[in-house]
Amino acid sequence: MFQTNKKQLALYTIIAAALPVSQTFAATVPANVTLASKQVLVRNNGSEPATIDPQLAESNEAFNIILDCFSGLVNITPQGKIVPDLADKWENKDNTIWTFHLRPGIVWSNGKPVTADDVVFSWQRLVDPKTASPYASFAANAHILNAEAIAAGKMPASALGVKALNATTVQVTLSQPVSYFLQFVGHPSLFPVSKADVEKYGDKWTQPENIVTSGAYKPTQWVVNEKLVAERNDKYWDNKATVINQVTYLPIADQAAMINRYKTGEIDITDTIPTIQYQSLKKTYTNQVHSTDLLGVYYYKFNTAKAPFNDIRVREALNLALNKKIIAEKVVGQGQKPADTLMPLNIGGMKFTPPDYSTWSQEKRNAAAKKLLAEAGFNAQHPLSLNLLYNTSQDHQRIAIAATSMWKKNLGANVSMSNQEWKTMLETMRQGNFDLVRYTWLADYNEPSTFFNTFRTNDTQNTTRYSNPDFDKALKQASEDTSPAKIKQDYQTASDILSHDIPAIPVYYYVQNQLVKPFVGGFTVSPLGFYLTRDMYIIKH
Numbered sequence: 001m002f003q004t005n006k007k008q009l010a011l012y013t014i015i016a017a018a019l020p021v022s023q024t025f026a027a028t029v030p031a032n033v034t035l036a037s038k039q040v041l042v043r044n045n046g047s048e049p050a051t052i053d054p055q056l057a058e059s060n061e062a063f064n065i066i067l068d069c070f071s072g073l074v075n076i077t078p079q080g081k082i083v084p085d086l087a088d089k090w091e092n093k094d095n096t097i098w099t100f101h102l103r104p105g106i107v108w109s110n111g112k113p114v115t116a117d118d119v120v121f122s123w124q125r126l127v128d129p130k131t132a133s134p135y136a137s138f139a140a141n142a143h144i145l146n147a148e149a150i151a152a153g154k155m156p157a158s159a160l161g162v163k164a165l166n167a168t169t170v171q172v173t174l175s176q177p178v179s180y181f182l183q184f185v186g187h188p189s190l191f192p193v194s195k196a197d198v199e200k201y202g203d204k205w206t207q208p209e210n211i212v213t214s215g216a217y218k219p220t221q222w223v224v225n226e227k228l229v230a231e232r233n234d235k236y237w238d239n240k241a242t243v244i245n246q247v248t249y250l251p252i253a254d255q256a257a258m259i260n261r262y263k264t265g266e267i268d269i270t271d272t273i274p275t276i277q278y279q280s281l282k283k284t285y286t287n288q289v290h291s292t293d294l295l296g297v298y299y300y301k302f303n304t305a306k307a308p309f310n311d312i313r314v315r316e317a318l319n320l321a322l323n324k325k326i327i328a329e330k331v332v333g334q335g336q337k338p339a340d341t342l343m344p345l346n347i348g349g350m351k352f353t354p355p356d357y358s359t360w361s362q363e364k365r366n367a368a369a370k371k372l373l374a375e376a377g378f379n380a381q382h383p384l385s386l387n388l389l390y391n392t393s394q395d396h397q398r399i400a401i402a403a404t405s406m407w408k409k410n411l412g413a414n415v416s417m418s419n420q421e422w423k424t425m426l427e428t429m430r431q432g433n434f435d436l437v438r439y440t441w442l443a444d445y446n447e448p449s450t451f452f453n454t455f456r457t458n459d460t461q462n463t464t465r466y467s468n469p470d471f472d473k474a475l476k477q478a479s480e481d482t483s484p485a486k487i488k489q490d491y492q493t494a495s496d497i498l499s500h501d502i503p504a505i506p507v508y509y510y511v512q513n514q515l516v517k518p519f520v521g522g523f524t525v526s527p528l529g530f531y532l533t534r535d536m537y538i539i540k541h
Helices: 006-018 060-069 116-127 136-141 147-151 181-185 195-204 255-263 275-284 312-320 324-332 362-375 394-411 422-431 449-455 469-480 484-501
Strands: 040-044 074-076 082-084 087-093 097-102 162-166 169-173 217-223 227-232 246-250 289-302 385-391 414-420 436-442 504-515
Touching: 040 255, 060 217, 060 227, 060 246, 074 181, 082 087, 097 116, 116 136, 116 147, 116 162, 116 169, 116 195, 136 147, 136 181, 136 449, 255 275, 255 394, 275 394, 312 362, 312 394, 312 484, 312 504, 324 394, 324 504, 362 394, 385 394, 385 422, 394 414, 394 436, 414 422, 422 436, 436 504, 449 469, 449 484, 469 484
Parallel strands: 040 246, 385 414, 385 436
Antiparallel strands: 074 082, 087 097, 097 169, 162 169, 217 227, 227 246, 289 436, 289 504
């Protein structure tokens, strides 16, 4: 799908635009199912989202809500299909000029029309340095004309390659062909927002009393650190296919509290399953445990601009001395696989090769790590000292304890630990006030660049401050090549460079484990980790 020729892509586009939407997403209730009279869902969301503004959000905690409340020009189904959403059709010329036609009569939740100007405003807003979006580089990664220069402050936002041909037609110009461009369009950061309301209310536009949405739901109550409630949006273009009338998102980070509330019936879907309770819960709630392999990597980011972590040898040593097999299989033990790459080995229809040291025994890794650390000037008399930061969570704490113990035992390193609430930790990362910090990257789309771009020089998601011209060159070459074999080779080169430089320590490839009440129908998790409320329904119980 991603490395197709122009004729194939044009055919794909025509077919996708012609698909009957009700058959591709939204709730599909089997004929033999009796619905509950009360269609209300409660989801645990893990943490309090820093924002639900599509152009400012950067975490799944925020995207979970945004995907329920807003729509993009296109939608990506859990099965990976691209189908019409706010735009009911589109066409492209040479994968460079894309023209989207808005669905006739489409309106915001306040009844006012969704216009092409709203789309242009939102995309310009994303890249405008004044917005300070953590996803500002996303449009440049999609090769939208002038996006990179605008994000760097070298051109005005109005120069972005997106314009309204009329009230219902949006034309996007790319700086080079991108066959998988629709993958970008389906991402929440490019979801349109209401120009009139953002300009009217400023940074308060997302408050329940001000917000207008284009998706299946609209926030009506937001009590910070307690709950966010969203009600069904009867102005949503596909409202007739929506079943659930109300959804509540709980920001419960304490996993023991989350499980207790699930057991008492206060939560219908958990965002995770605590490691220490996984096996017992799997026995007790066998049919309620759902596991999904995700395109994601759990890792520890270095601040590569800070000594001694600007020394590759120090980063390599800490990477090699971490026994990832024990962490994945024993500390976590929910189906995760140990990782030696900062990208899943199977993605975008391509299969990649891990570094040579992936086959080494832990003893061989430890010996190499000690040698590297000694070369960098650290030994028993002068031990390496650092701090490991993680966001507040029992699981993250358990993994951090295991990691610091391994580094002490295998390297003699003194690693202290600290934790912060999610929103605070994100700000700490952006300011560069850390040595090593826990993070997870879940794919924004099913293609290798979604992982690699976060390590590009000056990318707005590159909080490691890592920079390697050879890595940047490999990514640029991959974006320009047309041969699938050459593209894969470019990405393999990029992966090999990261596996040598270690701007972050990959720990394991992600699996999403959740508890879901048996009366919740239509629950399907995409490889990106999302599950939409509009796809679900409550069965009579």
